[in-house]
Amino acid sequence: MILLIGLIFGSLLGHILRDVVPILDEGLKVGFEQLTLNLYLFDISFSINLRITFAAIIGMLISFLIADFIRK
Numbered sequence: 001m002i003l004l005i006g007l008i009f010g011s012l013l014g015h016i017l018r019d020v021v022p023i024l025d026e027g028l029k030v031g032f033e034q035l036t037l038n039l040y041l042f043d044i045s046f047s048i049n050l051r052i053t054f055a056a057i058i059g060m061l062i063s064f065l066i067a068d069f070i071r072k
Contacts, residue, residue: 010059028055
C-alpha cells in the first residue's frame, strides 16, 4: 500500500515539476489500446494504460525506504 502511495505521489510531483525538471515527467506508456465490442444494442470499449515515469520510480523507492525504516 505504501509503495502504491509512493508511485502516485511521485507521478503527481513529476507532473507538477515538469516545467522545472522535464526529465521527471519522461516515461514509458504500457497497456492496451482501445478494444471495442459491438453487441448490436450497445458498444463496450475497454482500454488499460499505465504510464511509468522517472518521478514515479523515485517516489516508489523513497516510499520503500520509508517503509523499511518504519518497520525496524
